[in-house]
Amino acid sequence: MDATQPAPGDKESLTLRLSEHALGYLHSAALRVAARIGIADHLADGPRTPEELAALTGVSAPHLQRALRLLATREVFREDKDGSFHLTPAAELLRSDAPTSMRDGVIMLTDETFWKPAGRLEDTVRAGHTVFDEIFGAPFFDHLARVPSAGEAFDTGMAGLSGSEDDLVAGAYTFPATGTVVDIGGGRGGLLRRTLLRNPGLTGVLYDQEAVLRHHHLEDPALAGRWEVRPGDFFASVPDGADVYLLKRILHDWSDEDCLRILRACRAAMKDGSRLLAIDAVIVRDNAPDLGKTLDVLMMTSLGGRERGEQEFRRLLAQAGLELTRVLPTPSAMSIVEATAV
Template structure:
């Protein structure tokens, strides 16, 4: 690509491209504001003029119009020829009463902890340290242990964002007809519920921290009598005796050293020939956009983990006693990395 400095109109276009990235902060803040105030719920019946929408939501009309106008440029809400605003397919997901609602997820992703952490990239470029640790004086997950409300928002937000993905993973992978599935770090159990619902011959164990499994989602008629919860730290030991172990969006939270602690705990619990399914993004090469490249910066800002390439996953799992047999793409940004215990 030609990197020669440009002039004239082309120069202005490139400057606009840079400005568009810089405006991302304001787009995220606008998204959070309308999500917190549940604006999408008030548009369920159809488009409304900004003043009427503001009246129903108890908001300031002129300010609401300006935020919606910006979000409409990103395909979130749309303005018609009469100046009324309505829902787009993306904005529909901001409603609190639709299946697969992203409302809680967007609230969580736009929390102050992320904005404050991202502001630390300048120092992180010099130090290599996680900006969250510098901003809050402790690692991310330690912080959650000190704030029950933040922990609850985290659990709810993760469940909201991963719900549709759970169904895709459960549908994509051919699970065995019988046996036990252990979902390690499985949160509230959305993935395990989806797997057990689709595979009536399987039983399951949800393994996570005590306060997380206490809010599980497994008590539904489709899974009755086929599940239990088990609390503990996956750095120390996990439930033994499973035939298939699940790790969904866990490895990307941690550096290689901590990942090896998790993987070795699983390896100690699983018999040779057992299956580990790591559900995570697999970074593609090249410069094309990919959701995981943005997600990687969240890992950089708040945690000590990162997104990985297929080669990096193979090396990491191999060091823990697993052999990657295949990588299965899904309809989501994540892949299913199938590994066998050797």
């Protein structure tokens, strides 16, 4: 038998595996249901039957049972022999009161702003650009601005996703003992908050759109007098003279051309000795599972952005008058790409 051909038994296994891949969207749909109706919160005090959960959430018990049974095959919830469902470590993260809750993040990632463009991935691949504006009538961020509920879901979801990684990122980099850090497009300020708490000699500026800044998370007695919020457009300019500039999950949202506008605004604001930290997934050319490769397709379908490898970052930074000095891994899915002014 040709060693490159799967054995007869393996063909059946591969068939089943491909079928699971083809139906993977159903796992996402079931996960969204569980997150939206708060199943994990209702299991916090112990297991419940589908009938009990349905009475608490106002849904159909038989249909809920089937959705949760599917999630249990991925170790999100566990069904016992009596038909009751239990929390698992993964399901614990869907609790709204979990310290690093993923509930808002899951709801955001399974929202129609990502779901519908993913369903038209073939159109994106054929056209060479996102078809988001064909679906929603405007590019991604314009859509969020004109549909408040979509913008709120995105901002809340991003804050939820960042909550599990901000301290890991802040702890993976040696910041200067004193100086100013500007978090560009920093959302509600989770990363800046963790950075300032870890580095008591630093002050910080949270720089984002005014509507986002109204919901910031910097009110903390330990940070009194050490931060400010400043509204603005990072395509046009950023606060000047800081020691460190943070760009977390920003560059991956945009095309190379738009990234250059952001990076050139940063370069114009930097002083001698300033450092820029681009915090994104850094793609490695291999066949290993990698959340960054999944996010890359998400960026491609909805935003027209992309995840990048080290050499792609190096070239992009150089075009903006910046030099990549090192890439630091963190305990999260993010890496820190450090750059200085040339």
